[in-house]
Amino acid sequence: MKDYKDLKVLTDKKLRTLRNNLNNRLESFKTGSAKAVPPSHMLHGLEEGQCKELLVRVGQELKTRA
Numbered sequence: 001m002k003d004y005k006d007l008k009v010l011t012d013k014k015l016r017t018l019r020n021n022l023n024n025r026l027e028s029f030k031t032g033s034a035k036a037v038p039p040s041h042m043l044h045g046l047e048e049g050q051c052k053e054l055l056v057r058v059g060q061e062l063k064t065r066a
Contacts, residue, residue: 002042004054007061015062018042022055 007015021043028034029048037044043051 002044004057007057010061012062012065015058015065019055019058019062022051022058025051026055 004018010018025034025037025043025046026048029051034048046054
């Protein structure tokens, strides 16, 4: 799992990409089509609950930058 403890070090573009990937991943969990992601993927090792928590944090970070 990648370390997302300090989201402040990520660029705006990286945060938006992460947000989009999280939304897509959560949608795949919801529809039951979630497959294992490869180790090189930015969300590798994250379960549904972890994705939800990270999405909230990413959203908060993007709001503080707006």
